[in-house]
Amino acid sequence: MGIAKVLIVDDRPENLLTLEGLLEQPGIEIIRANSGEEALAHMLDHDFALVLLDVQMPGMDGYEVAELMRGNKKTKHIPIIFVTAEVKGKAQVFKGYESGAVDYLFKPLDAHIFQSKVGVFIELFHHKEALEQKSLELDQKLAELEELQQQLEQTNEQLLLLSITDGLTGLLNKRQFNTNFTHEWKRAYRNKSPLSLIIIDIDFFKAYNDTYGHTKGDECLIKVAQAVSETVKRDVDLSARIGGEEFAIILPDTELKGAQFVAERVRSNVEKLAIQHEGSPVSDTITVSVGTASVVPTQKEDTVSLIKAADAALYKAKGEGRNVCCTASLSC
């Protein structure tokens, strides 16, 4: 518990001494003033738990001091006990309350009444102090919570990204490919619009890993993935890594001819990377085989038919000596 400061104001030194004697106890710091002006000056320098204010003073009297206190933001909530020799009827008491007095004590002071009244205000002060401390702690906790909330949101975003993308290449992963492909299939079925799928496989990638090691292998995958995603220009097109060295592109609203054009650009863009591949029997550099298929879906659930057709086209491309693009027809 902190120290409670009490301001005692009286024009007569002997009265100040009496007040001091009654107030003296651990936990209370007494500040003295022998005029209203001096009292107001102290109030600007200290935070008081209570002001014991003599009513009858030469110059500024106790009521005037109270009025001025109520008009000031820093002092308006400080409790006041008026200390007065006499009360000239009810009007006088009322005047005190109007100016914001909270209590009266009459001279000569009764020690028991004095201490119990003052005690109430000191207790109130400590309650207020404790509440302010709690409120401060609460504000800190709230700030901490807000920060934690932000961290949680960031983590969730990262988790979401991790759950839909391939960690190495940043393309969509197989699971997300399946989700998006099914979604696009259903949309194409509803709109009776063409949907194309391109499947890309790096030629002799196992031999590349065997020759250059897995670190180089990963670098190669990243470069090919980049070439694939950079070839795909439209926002609606989606590129994914669907296997170790296998990539796919979903092209909504695209007929076979358009898809073939994209497939050929992917093949040639990978070739342009000019990644040396001594272990390849078909080229000095990394190449890809590409299978393309297209359909206007006539059945709502038959998504696998297009994947099978694109796979068949890829198989054909491998059969034709790799580093080529082939298409397959789709019967459904």
Ligand SMILES: [Mg+2]
């Ligand atoms: Mg006096």
